[in-house]
Structure formats: structure tokens, C-alpha cells
Amino acid sequence: MKELHPHLDRLKYEYNHWDDAIHGFREIERSRWSKSSSNILARIRHLAFPGPEKQQLPQTHILDLAQSGVIKPHVDSVRFCGNIICGVCLLSDAVMRLVNVEHKDQIVDILLQRCSLYIMKDQSRFNYTHEVLGDKESFFGNEAVERGRRVSIICRNHPSEKI
Ligand code: OGA
Ligand code: MN
Numbered sequence: 274m275k276e277l278h279p280h281l282d283r284l285k286y287e288y289n290h291w292d293d294a295i296h297g298f299r300e301i302e303r304s305r306w307s308k309s310s311s312n313i314l315a316r317i318r319h320l321a322f323p324g325p326e327k328q329q330l331p332q333t334h335i336l337d338l339a340q341s342g343v344i345k346p347h348v349d350s351v352r353f354c355g356n357i358i359c360g361v362c363l364l365s366d367a368v369m370r371l372v373n374v375e376h377k378d379q380i381v382d383i384l385l386q387r388c389s390l391y392i393m394k395d396q397s398r399f400n401y402t403h404e405v406l407g408d409k410e411s412f413f414g415n416e417a418v419e420r421g422r423r424v425s426i427i428c429r430n431h432p433s434e435k436i
Contacts, residue, residue, distance in 0.1 A: 274363055274424065276310055277301070277335055281424075286339045297342025302332040318428055321359035321392045328355070334427040338367075338405065340420070346372060346402035355430035357394040362387060365421035368411045371401040384413045 284299040306314060314333060322329050338344065349358070362385045369391070373379035381401070385391055393403065406412075408420040 276307055277303075277337075277424070281335070281337050286337075286342065293345075294347040295336070295338070295342070295344050297339040298344075299337045301335045303335065304332045306333075314426075314428070317359060317361065317390060320390075321428065322357060322430055324430070328430045330354070330429045330431060334429070336425045336427060338423045338425075340408060340422050342423075343407040344403075344405035346370070346404040348374065348402055349398065351399070351432055353432065355432050356398060357392065358398065358427055358429045359390060359392045360385075360428075361426040362389050362391070363424040363426065365423040366411075366418050367420055367423050368406045368413055368418055370404050370406060371397055372404075373401055375400070382413060384418065 280301050280303075281299060284301070286297050286299050288297055289295075318326075318329060364387060366387050367385045369383045369385050371381040371383070379401075383391070385405075397403075405423070406420070411418040411420040
């Protein structure tokens with residue numbers, strides 16, 4: 274966060290049209306990092322992407338969701354990213370909800386704790402929508418989850434030719 278702050282703070286949070294997937298966010302992409310952040314990202318990428326390095330998108334996407342921000346249900350476009358994404362969750366716990374595209378009663382809630390890493394691949398990427406719940410909707414089971422400002426550091430791989 275120390276490294277990202279000056280870049281993020283230059284931007285305003287965007288509250289776009291109601292049909293956009295993400296509300297109350299600002300975002301940047303970075304491919305150059307300090308030595309210590311590069312080391313952390315290299316470990317994460319090594320864990321998440323078992324294939325050759327050239328399959329990964331070199332940019333890392335930083336998504337800063339305001340306290341009032343939400344990510345509405347969506348499936349990432351298969352034209353722009355491949356079968357794996359991983360995300361480091363910073364500053365706040367959050368609940369990510371996966372809903373099966375064809376069987377909407379198949380719902381999986383995932384508690385993404387502050388400072389955790391998640392890896393989402395294959396079925397969960399293509400057959401489920403994903404969303405990050407707003408503060409008032411954030412429950413994990415019966416437990417309310419306090420949702421503050423949340424920053425995710427996301428790495429992706431290239432779309433596969435087979436898809
Ligand atoms: C996205 C997204 C998830 C996250 O940017 O498309 O779903 O953890 N992000 O921020
Ligand atoms: Mn997404």
C-alpha cells in the first residue's frame with residue numbers, strides 16, 4: 274500500500290452508470306515495482322501460474338474499491354484474460370460470491386480476509402459469476418463482515434487459443 278498510495282491518490286473514485294460491473298472504484302496497472310514488492314509478486318505468480326512465464330500478463334491490475342463500492346456479478350471477458358486470476362486482498366475483509374450461471378441456486382460465498390490471496394481458475398471463472406458484496410450485504414454465514422475500503426492486487430494470464 275505504501276508503494277501504491279501516491280499513484281492511487283491521484284485518481285478519483287468512479288461511480289459509473291448503474292449497469293457497469295464495478296461501482297466506487299479507482300484502478301491502475303503496474304509492471305514496475307520496488308525490489309521487495311517484486312519479490313512478493315514473483316512468489317504469488319509462481320504459486321498461481323504453473324505454466325511458462327510468458328503465459329502471464331506482465332501488468333498487475335490494482336483495483337481500489339471505496340468503502341461504499343461494490344463489484345456486481347459478472348464473468349470476466351474471455352477475450353482479455355485466461356483461465357486463472359489471482360488476487361491479494363488488502364485493507365479490508367470482503368465476501369466474494371460465486372453464482373452458477375445456469376443453476377442460480379448454486380451459490381458459493383468466500384470470505385476473502387484482509388491480507389489473503391485467492392486463486393480463481395477454470396470452472397469458477399467461466400461457469401460462475403463473481404461479485405464482491407457491499408458493506409450492508411456482507412455476511413459470511415450469519416456473521417456480519419465489516420467491509421471497508423478494499424484494495425486488490427490482481428494478476429492474470431493470457432487467453433488460451435483453445436477458448
Ligand atoms: C475484476 C474483479 C476481483 C477483486 O476486476 O474483474 O472481479 O478481487 N476483481 O477485486
Ligand atoms: Mn472480475
